[in-house]
Amino acid sequence: MSPPLPERIGLVIRRRREALGVSQEAFAEQVGMHRNYYGSIERGRKTMRLDTLEKLAVGLGTEGWRLLKEAGQL
Template sequence: MEAATLPKSLGSAIRRRRQALKLSQEDFADHIDMHRAYYSAIERGERNLTLVTLHKVSLGLGVAPSKLLAESGF
């Protein structure tokens, strides 16, 4: 996988997990104390996540960061 496609693939994996929890972007962003617009950009693959942000999102989803990376094909 090319590094340029990782944010989009990771964002898609995050979106699938959030939707499986039946949470809106706004509700989930509030749950993890993140601005809705920033979180939305993560799901669209427009943000290159830091490890801290990836950890924060993965905790909110109840999954290990490594699992999200694996689901994104990385």
């Protein structure tokens, strides 16, 4: 059985951020988010709103639906 969706999305976001070579703190600042809140998203502890997903997607250079699609494949 696969992990819950928030955990899978968090994993996708973390992998993409790391692929960009950006620290968690620097990325959170870049997208205008508190580091603790952003960290909880990566760990799958927070369920985010769609506008937050879109903000993170833009910061990662992609689209929100692509992050959801990738998370659905885990």
